[in-house]
Amino acid sequence: MNVGIVEGLKRRGVDAFSARDAGKLGLTDEEQLEFAVKSRVVIFTHDVDFLRMALDREHCGIIYVHQRKVSVGGCVRRLKAIVEVKILEEMHDQVIFL
Secondary structure, three states: OOHHHHHHHHHOOOOOOOOOOOOOOOOOHHHHHHHHHHHOOOEEEOOOHHHHHHOOOOOOOEEEOOOOOOOHHHHHHHHHHHHHHOOHHHHOOOEEEO
16 A cells, blocks of 8 residues: 555544555565455555455455556545445455546
């Protein structure tokens, strides 16, 4: 996740972290997804590979945005809005497109 997005979410009271924050840089996409499931966290990504994996793997939720479609500030606002209306259980196996 973009560092600016993580920091923007944290400033707004959202418990957010990046793969780098979690010490998980360098893991494969599959390993990232496994870590997210074990940690019970939703993945926010620009990587379309996660969309393919979401079709046949259990996950705690994936939020996808095309890298050039939404600004950092726009991502922060939209993600904050999702956090305010969704609980983790509602995100189970769901994919949201920003």
